[in-house]
Amino acid sequence: MSKHISSLAPSVVVDTAAARVAVSQLIGRISLRARTNENGGDLAAVGKAIGLELPTQIGTRAKAEGIEAACLGPDEWTVLVPLGQIEKVEDALAALYPSLPHSMTDITGREVTLTIEGPQAAELLSIGAPRDIASIKVGQARRMLFDGATVTLWRDSDTSFRMDVWNSFASFLVTTLETGAKELAAELA
Amino acid sequence: MIQIHCPYCGETLPELEFAYAGEAHIDRPVSPTEQTDEEWAEFLFMRQNVKGPHFERWRHVHGCGRFFNAVRNTITDRFYTTYKAGEPRPDLATLLEEDNK
Numbered sequence: 001m002s003k004h005i006s007s008l009a010p011s012v013v014v015d016t017a018a019a020r021v022a023v024s025q026l027i028g029r030i031s032l033r034a035r036t037n038e039n040g041g042d043l044a045a046v047g048k049a050i051g052l053e054l055p056t057q058i059g060t061r062a063k064a065e066g067i068e069a070a071c072l073g074p075d076e077w078t079v080l081v082p083l084g085q086i087e088k089v090e091d092a093l094a095a096l097y098p099s100l101p102h103s104m105t106d107i108t109g110r111e112v113t114l115t116i117e118g119p120q121a122a123e124l125l126s127i128g129a130p131r132d133i134a135s136i137k138v139g140q141a142r143r144m145l146f147d148g149a150t151v152t153l154w155r156d157s158d159t160s161f162r163m164d165v166w167n168s169f170a171s172f173l174v175t176t177l178e179t180g181a182k183e184l185a186a187e188l189a
Numbered sequence: 190m191i192q193i194h195c196p197y198c199g200e201t202l203p204e205l206e207f208a209y210a211g212e213a214h215i216d217r218p219v220s221p222t223e224q225t226d227e228e229w230a231e232f233l234f235m236r237q238n239v240k241g242p243h244f245e246r247w248r249h250v251h252g253c254g255r256f257f258n259a260v261r262n263t264i265t266d267r268f269y270t271t272y273k274a275g276e277p278r279p280d281l282a283t284l285l286e287e288d289n290k
Contacts (some may be wrong), residue, residue, distance in 0.1 A: 058197065058198045058199070058253055059198070072253065072254075073197070073252075073253035073254050073255060074197050074253065074255065076253070076254065130190065130202075130203035130205040130206065131202050131203055131206065135200065142252070143251065143252055143253070143254075144206065144251060144252060145205055145206050145251040150250075150251045
């Protein structure tokens with residue numbers, strides 16, 4: 001597992017009537033690239049190794065036993081794994097290399113997750129996202145642009161989101177979200 | 190803002206998520222060592238610089254990350270269509286006719 005070098009510590013960034021932004025606990029992450037090949041290697045084997053059925057449509061997600069996967073591209077997934085299980089999952093995937101060549105990279109230390117929830121969470125996200133947040137349905141995830149940085153946004157309900165951001169952008173994006181949450185709350189008051 | 194349809198995501202998204210990647214349908218010569226300097230320069234540098242409908246590559250860089258092809262009018266910025274990389278070049282006359290309807 002890649003070591004966690006520098007990132008924001010888990011904490012509540014801002015908590016207003018409009019939205020609450022917090023930095024989540026560290027979680028294991030795997031970037032996975034794979035596809036069914038001509039030599040009989042089947043993509044379904046990858047899902048089996050992880051312990052869930054890999055979603056194949058871009059933006060869709062699957063979850064089983066604490067492990068979550070989102071399809072980000074035609075042959076690309078992000079898999080979130082509890083820290084205690086990540087080595088087991090990596091070993092299971094590594095065993096597939098001979099039959100199904102693929103790319104598995106541990107990106108645990110690359111990103112930090114922000115949780116954004118509250119009645120105006122979607123409005124808060126709209127300050128930095130060119131795309132329409134409403135086009136991301138509950139239970140989906142997308143890689144998209146937010147305030148100049150590429151992020152992965154997971155929508156868990158109408159009013160709660162998780163945003164995976166690279167560590168190098170994290171403090172900047174947190175400041176954007178903090179300012180936005182305060183402004184939205186000021187409008188409510 | 191221009192909205193671009195990504196053929197891989199199946200969604201029409203703001204242009205800020207995309208990056209332009211030059212003219213489309215330019216094949217790299219199979220054996221570069223057999224090329225003369227002139228032929229190689231032609232492949233590397235010479236582009237059509239079309240005024241009007243242009244076949245070009247785009248990349249959904251802040252999304253699925255895929256390269257795809259598009260037909261865009263370089264005067265009006267109108268996208269007539271987008272299609273996956275590797276698919277054949279669509280017939281321009283048909284595209285323009287459909288667009289006029």
